[in-house]
Amino acid sequence: MTHTHVAGSIHADATSRAPGWLALPDDVNALLPRLWSRNVAKDDDGVLTVAGVDVAELAERCGTPVYVVDEDDLRARARAFAEAFAGWEVYYAAKSFLCTAVARWVSEEGLGLDVCTGGELAVAQRAGVDLSRVGLHGNNKSLDELRQGLTAGVGRIIVDSFDEIGRLSALAAELGVRARVMVRVTTGVEAHTHEYIATAHEDQKFGFSIAGGQAARALQACADAASLDLRGIHSHIGSQIFEPDGFEVAARRTLRLHAEHARATGVELPELDLGGGFGIAYTSADTPADPVVLAGALRRIVEAECAAQGVAVPHLSIEPGRAISGPSAFALYRVGTVKQVLLDGGTSRTYVAVDGGMSDNIRTALYAAEYSATLANRRSDAPPALARVVGKHCEGGDILVRDEFLPADVRPGDLVAVPASGAYSRSMASNYNHVPRPPVVAVRDGEVRTLIRRETVEDLLALDVG
């Protein structure tokens, strides 16, 4: 009786404070496959495994926190985009996560690479990928970065301001090269998750406004510059997009501009880029589309619009980042403290503090992003408790997973894994509180390989030369 009562009260606790999208799990040990990379499973003891490697052993060997990449999964996602969008160019958006190994993997799977700083370009150069298949983005590239791009021979530079058009044309003339450029436009479409706004305020730093007429003028300025080879229009509408509707409106507006430019100059630009932003599953509430479905929708949209505008279909490209790197990796943490925090109404929340936090994943604090988590080192028979996974930083907002059901007996020493941590986690990591950034390890066929080693306090102290 007592036990039933206790379980009942935990149940009431848990569900009353859980957000609407978070269902009480039947089995709190179970993995929701769509949140995890293809080679992740739990063994009979409830230990998380990836490509045959037990994460409890991996944590002993590599320490925690650690980002664990399922190499086979990342490659398969890159390949799936290349195959689904056959005939188009697929550029992997390096800002989601970049190191030399990943640059090589995506390149081996047939993808180009998008970089947006000299640092990202340096990784591509070190990786030895084909630089003619690298695009250089950024709203404020320095003269040095533009020079680095031109001398490296990047395939295209996406220009973002009149200042840059002037700067780049002068630099290209000085270097005696013709720079291939695309013009980044803002379409007035802004997409976030399941919703998009077709009349988004264009009050933002990126691109030239189509509605305001700057985009047409920027195209003309590039067309007029002898040292620039204008390839086409570039549009990127946002991130974590699940429906093609936003792309449809953006494609219609960019193709209208493309057709107007053709009528004004007699030249149909050969290329068009529709950007990235394809959504992934962070929680049970997210239902991302398959690349094949996306590709079909985008092809139909572009063909219909080109027919309507009476122009040939240009050579198209897209730039997925998160959809390739995100689901392929999880972050693995060790629990240090567990606290029951009483909330009003007599309920409570279990705060599970781990050995990382906002320095290795800022997205929850920065974007109110939602994540999921699972107990990774054992099976538990305890009932589910509504938990919040928090970090070790000196901030109340240092939250990794806002709401998740974890076994009520989660305790210090346990391992917690957070799926979909491959994109914008390590790449946005900081040294807040002088915390060294975690390593990235790749697992394939039972083998663990370090891609980025763990930073050390000595690394940080070495910067302090005062």
Ligand SMILES: *Cc1c(COP(=O)(O)O)cnc(C)c1O
């Ligand atoms: C960030 C970005 C991308 C990739 O976005 P994801 O959401 O990771 O797919 C693609 N293109 C541009 C220009 C970007 O800024």
